Amino acid sequence: MTDQEKSTFRFDSISFTVPSKGSKTKTIINDVSGQVESGETLGVLGPSGAGKTTLMNVLTLEGFGGISGGSSTLNGHSLTPSLFSSHCVMVSQADHHWAFLTTRETVRIAAQLYLPPTTDVDGVVEEMLSDMGLLVCADTRVGNQFIKGLSGGQKRRLSLAVALIKKPELIFLDEPTSGLDAAAAASIMTWLSKTAKSSNLIVFCTIHQPSTKVFMMFDKVMLLSNGRTAYFGPSKDAESYFNSIGHQLPPSTNIADFMLDLVNSEFTDKDQVLSILDTWATRPPPPPTSPTPLSAERAPHTLLSEVAILFRRHFTLVFRDPMVYLGRCLMFCFICSFFAVIYVKSRDRVQEQVLFRMFLIMWHVGVPTSLGVIAVYVYNTEFFSVKKEVKNGLYKPLSYMIANFIIQVPFMVILSICAVTISGYGIGNWSWENYPQLVIVYACGLFAFESVAQLFSMQSDPLLGMLNFMNVWFSAFLFAGVMVPRSDVIWPFRLFCYILPLNWVLRSMAYLEFSAATYDGAELCTDTGDQTCFFHVDGGGNQIIPGWTCGDNRLQCMGREGTQVLDSLGANYKSLSSENNVVNDIFICLLITVVGKAGYILLMRHKCLTATKILSAEEASKAVSAYSKSSSGLGQFEERKKSPQKAANAVDENGKL
Numbered sequence: 001m002t003d004q005e006k007s008t009f010r011f012d013s014i015s016f017t018v019p020s021k022g023s024k025t026k027t028i029i030n031d032v033s034g035q036v037e038s039g040e041t042l043g044v045l046g047p048s049g050a051g052k053t054t055l056m057n058v059l060t061l062e063g064f065g066g067i068s069g070g071s072s073t074l075n076g077h078s079l080t081p082s083l084f085s086s087h088c089v090m091v092s093q094a095d096h097h098w099a100f101l102t103t104r105e106t107v108r109i110a111a112q113l114y115l116p117p118t119t120d121v122d123g124v125v126e127e128m129l130s131d132m133g134l135l136v137c138a139d140t141r142v143g144n145q146f147i148k149g150l151s152g153g154q155k156r157r158l159s160l161a162v163a164l165i166k167k168p169e170l171i172f173l174d175e176p177t178s179g180l181d182a183a184a185a186a187s188i189m190t191w192l193s194k195t196a197k198s199s200n201l202i203v204f205c206t207i208h209q210p211s212t213k214v215f216m217m218f219d220k221v222m223l224l225s226n227g228r229t230a231y232f233g234p235s236k237d238a239e240s241y242f243n244s245i246g247h248q249l250p251p252s253t254n255i256a257d258f259m260l261d262l263v264n265s266e267f268t269d270k271d272q273v274l275s276i277l278d279t280w281a282t283r284p285p286p287p288p289t290s291p292t293p294l295s296a297e298r299a300p301h302t303l304l305s306e307v308a309i310l311f312r313r314h315f316t317l318v319f320r321d322p323m324v325y326l327g328r329c330l331m332f333c334f335i336c337s338f339f340a341v342i343y344v345k346s347r348d349r350v351q352e353q354v355l356f357r358m359f360l361i362m363w364h365v366g367v368p369t370s371l372g373v374i375a376v377y378v379y380n381t382e383f384f385s386v387k388k389e390v391k392n393g394l395y396k397p398l399s400y401m402i403a404n405f406i407i408q409v410p411f412m413v414i415l416s417i418c419a420v421t422i423s424g425y426g427i428g429n430w431s432w433e434n435y436p437q438l439v440i441v442y443a444c445g446l447f448a449f450e451s452v453a454q455l456f457s458m459q460s461d462p463l464l465g466m467l468n469f470m471n472v473w474f475s476a477f478l479f480a481g482v483m484v485p486r487s488d489v490i491w492p493f494r495l496f497c498y499i500l501p502l503n504w505v506l507r508s509m510a511y512l513e514f515s516a517a518t519y520d521g522a523e524l525c526t527d528t529g530d531q532t533c534f535f536h537v538d539g540g541g542n543q544i545i546p547g548w549t550c551g552d553n554r555l556q557c558m559g560r561e562g563t564q565v566l567d568s569l570g571a572n573y574k575s576l577s578s579e580n581n582v583v584n585d586i587f588i589c590l591l592i593t594v595v596g597k598a599g600y601i602l603l604m605r606h607k608c609l610t611a612t613k614i615l616s617a618e619e620a621s622k623a624v625s626a627y628s629k630s631s632s633g634l635g636q637f638e639e640r641k642k643s644p645q646k647a648a649n650a651v652d653e654n655g656k657l
């Protein structure tokens, strides 16, 4: 290995300060420094709450909710989001994979996206599977908490395989051995250590309680306590270092346990812990290094090729994961058929059944759209995988959104067909004449709800997102023009009648169904002047169809022609009428879809691409003291939580928060 090829990851004086009500600020990480070279593995250990995860978050530019200070460089170049996505990779503790893809498919997609198109992808994939000991489960689905798949250890190795296929220079691993038995943990660490050496890789990982064997596999270890360094250096020198400061490793004791016990201020004398930390702090910082070139960046894929690869993945998932669309297709079909059976009498096109035919349409509009709540959960789960993949530079968020959109459009039509065909047209005897238009209107309504579901899927808590979606759906049902006439709703609530989609879908579906047929029994209505004929008068109490009103048999006279029926219905349900508004209604639903999608795209992009900036030590201390002095300091930290990049830039430009 030449010096040119050698990479150095260095972090100096890293600090992380968060707001605290009592003392106003609390420093979680304090002056932590270290340096790791290509081929080396660094294990960061410390008692619970020592700051391991926070340090990892700061270094991977995810230090939200506080001020990150210090410097973090790869070959002397500051670690920025773009440098991270091109040269580094992060493997988080939770393995966010696509549950319905097999191991081989997961690795292959990573290879297709990371490696140049000319690469022999199959060869690389088989080699990686073999290296990681994953050949035995190559064709097994990854699985999740609901479906059986890979074991915890296999999932962890799969995460590593996907990360390493990128050929990064620096890999961050958050507790790669957590949840694994001692043998599996040792096997992963052995493999990592070998790979680091053979691939010139820098491995930075946090680790909870390593066995002596695993401890010794690290080239370097860092011991943290209360956010400060207690030791950083070669793992083999740790014992002699602690010996030199008066703490001897007792016989037959795991060195890692010994070190952790020494600095655990909850169970050990606090003065002793402080003394160990202060002793380390007196050591001089490592000398500065000059920047060296980074390895050449891999040529990025074009947007088109990323979309094509992601489209294929989505297409496969659609047919494997019933939660995405297929399950909903069946549910739509089943639920709507259930309502159609209940309203089976409305098959007859007679005066008495007009109202019930309208109610059946209303159930068709209302119930399936509520199942968009499933989409909130599906997209929320998907997002964690997408965020990880975008951060690691696998693809751009736009590629994912385009691929998702291309699949979504035809499936809205398929869902629409499933919802209305058997139930409405088969059991309910709806008029086939307007079938294509009705399917399109219904699909547009579903699409509007789907985009609202996507928007709410961006909430961090999926349950909150699902609850919010249901609130929107209930409001849409309330303001659909049946429960309460729009004109009776006071402002500003009347706005909901316009911006929620059910009103428009119901209006067009009723128009398309009723306008195309005639209804028997109207001839039985005689002109008796009986004003109790409720449905046959307009808003002003005038007869809509002169000469027709309720007869002695109290028949509800709605009219013979579809348009007459629609006007009769409209006398009571004001949003319905014989006026053809189908094009308008489709347009409004698409507008709602566009607004929902735009919100989703912006939020998704923001969540995927937002990174925190590590301020220089000077800027960080200015920012912290500006916060401490500011009476509204807490609010500014909150602002940083929401838009850390913006807040960090504000520090850059003005020297204060």
Ligand SMILES: Nc1ncnc2c1ncn2[C@@H]1O[C@H](COP(=O)(O)OP(=O)(O)OP(=O)(O)O)[C@@H](O)[C@H]1O
Pocket (backbone or CB within 6 Å): 018, 019, 028, 046, 047, 048, 049, 050, 051, 052, 053, 054, 055, 064, 065, 066, 208
């Ligand atoms: N944004 C924050 N605001 C307030 N406190 C925080 C924040 N981030 C971390 N902390 C606190 O900092 C301390 C260190 O947390 P961290 O998760 O880094 O510890 P850890 O060493 O990874 O612990 P464990 O091994 O238990 O996961 C904890 O007391 C935690 O509550």
